[in-house]
Amino acid sequence: MKYLLIGLDDIDSYAGGCTTHFATYIVEKILVLGGYLTDYPRLIRLNPDTPWRTRGNGAVAIEAAFPKRKIPHLLDWLEKSLHEYIILNDGLRPGTQPGIVVLDGSRIKRETYEKLNLFSSKALYKIVSHDELESLISYLGKRIIKMVSPYGRRGLIGSLAAIGNFLPHDYTYELLVYRKLSIRERDRSLNIIPNLDWEDEYTFAHVDLERKNILWSPHGPDPVILGIRGDRISKIIRIFRNIEKYLSYDRWIIYVTNQGTDEHFKRSLYDQGQSIEAFNQYIGVFKLFSNPLRDKGGHLHSNAIVNSNSIEVMVYEPSGRLRDVMDVLEEGDKVVLGGVFKPSRYHANLLFNTQVISFCSIPIYRESYVKPICPSCGSKMESLGKSSGYECEKCKYHIRGSLMLKIYRSVWIPHLSLPPYRSIRHLSKPLKRYGREHKYRVKGFKNKLWFYSRNLNGSL
Numbered sequence: 149m150k151y152l153l154i155g156l157d158d159i160d161s162y163a164g165g166c167t168t169h170f171a172t173y174i175v176e177k178i179l180v181l182g183g184y185l186t187d188y189p190r191l192i193r194l195n196p197d198t199p200w201r202t203r204g205n206g207a208v209a210i211e212a213a214f215p216k217r218k219i220p221h222l223l224d225w226l227e228k229s230l231h232e233y234i235i236l237n238d239g240l241r242p243g244t245q246p247g248i249v250v251l252d253g254s255r256i257k258r259e260t261y262e263k264l265n266l267f268s269s270k271a272l273y274k275i276v277s278h279d280e281l282e283s284l285i286s287y288l289g290k291r292i293i294k295m296v297s298p299y300g301r302r303g304l305i306g307s308l309a310a311i312g313n314f315l316p317h318d319y320t321y322e323l324l325v326y327r328k329l330s331i332r333e334r335d336r337s338l339n340i341i342p343n344l345d346w347e348d349e350y351t352f353a354h355v356d357l358e359r360k361n362i363l364w365s366p367h368g369p370d371p372v373i374l375g376i377r378g379d380r381i382s383k384i385i386r387i388f389r390n391i392e393k394y395l396s397y398d399r400w401i402i403y404v405t406n407q408g409t410d411e412h413f414k415r416s417l418y419d420q421g422q423s424i425e426a427f428n429q430y431i432g433v434f435k436l437f438s439n440p441l442r443d444k445g446g447h448l449h450s451n452a453i454v455n456s457n458s459i460e461v462m463v464y465e466p467s468g469r470l471r472d473v474m475d476v477l478e479e480g481d482k483v484v485l486g487g488v489f490k491p492s493r494y495h496a497n498l499l500f501n502t503q504v505i506s507f508c509s510i511p512i513y514r515e516s517y518v519k520p521i522c523p524s525c526g527s528k529m530e531s532l533g534k535s536s537g538y539e540c541e542k543c544k545y546h547i548r549g550s551l552m553l554k555i556y557r558s559v560w561i562p563h564l565s566l567p568p569y570r571s572i573r574h575l576s577k578p579l580k581r582y583g584r585e586h587k588y589r590v591k592g593f594k595n596k597l598w599f600y601s602r603n604l605n606g607s608l
């Protein structure tokens with residue numbers, strides 16, 4: 149047996165194949181040829197703001213023990229099946245560059261693990277350059293026993309990033325259910341009425357309670373029927389068993405994943421001196437120097453200083469009530485914001501797309517000079533300038549001194565505010581997971597049930 153680390157990414161075809169689905173065929177092939185997985189396959193979400201990628205930006209890693217003499221067969225099959233899979237799905241979606249990497253995973257040195265992990269960490273919060281990719285590839289050298297990247301090398305970045313992220317700390321699970329590839333129609337039976345059981349303490353992002361939308365089945369053409377996300381495998385399987393009879397599925401698989409863990413922010417914080425660059429994920433203190441304003445599209449604009457840079461801060465319309473939280477902030481307030489820097493269409497500076505707002509330092513009141521009402525006739529009084537008092541516009545009644553009022557701010561910023569599930573990123577940690585983070589992860593299966601396929605013969 150040989151220990152193999154397989155990474156794959158960007159297998160995103162025109163009529164809707166997807167990386168996680170193709171991975172189930174690889175898993176099937178490994179099992180059929182007498183290998184076995186040593187851990188749940190990992191679904192690693194990468195920087196959600198990579199411009200040429202879909203919002204999901206997910207790559208997959210598989211760790212398996214595999215019979216040595218059958219390795220050449222597996223490698224040939226991988227290359228052939230990738231082509232078949234893409235053709236079967238009417239070709240590639242424009243701009244995608246699928247990639248598969250197979251590493252020899254036996255006796256990997258600590259240094260190599262660290263290199264892989266650092267690479268993977270960068271792919272979570274910034275744009276990894278081709279130079280960084282090539283330098284990792286040449287460092288790995290003979291460890292790489294196969295690389296498939298027929299349409300450009302970009303997919304190799306995600307493949308290696310998935311291999312390099314072992315999810316040693318926080319993690320969640322997702323059970324993904326797939327229809328048969330030949331079935332192109334969406335299954336209407338899926339409009340099952342949401343049951344509270346779907347969205348309890350240990351599962352998340354299934355229903356948008358604000359709009360009563362069902363979120364667990366995607367709208368795209370991919371073969372995913374639905375995905376059940378949560379912290380506990382037993383819970384996820386129980387939900388699946390309850391609805392199984394409504395689904396005409398072909399296969400399902402459980403992934404361990406960094407979804408719902410905020411790993412992109414954590415990694416960006418670990419990195420020394422977070423840099424303010426386009427498409428970088430960032431979390432930090434912002435000091436507002438203008439009051440937030442809402443534009444016609446419902447987007448909220450403000451200006452802030454972050455790390456001595458002046459940045460336009462945006463809370464977009466799809467963020468729903470997150471805008472209301474931003475709305476009560478004023479010039480001078482300091483808040484912790486999480487989100488991403490993006491190039492602006494209108495000016496040279498970057499703007500910040502806010503995803504998280506957290507309390508930092510907001511004064512309880514502000515002091516403000518006010519114009520009094522005339523005590524004699526009740527009309528407005530005008531200020532005569534600093535410390536010269538006020539004069540009534542109508543009856544010329546005069547009062548001396550100046551009136552300073554403490555205006556108490558009716559601000560109660562919850563400690564943390566997030567957008568609704570419908571516009572939250574896969575990586576964003578839902579409120580209910582706060583305090584429930586896993587400190588570490590032990591590799592290996594917790595349950596015998598983690599994969600099912602109707603045709604365990606390994607053919608597409």
Ligand SMILES: [Zn+2]
Pocket residue numbers: 522523524525526527540541542543544545
């Ligand atoms: Zn008056």
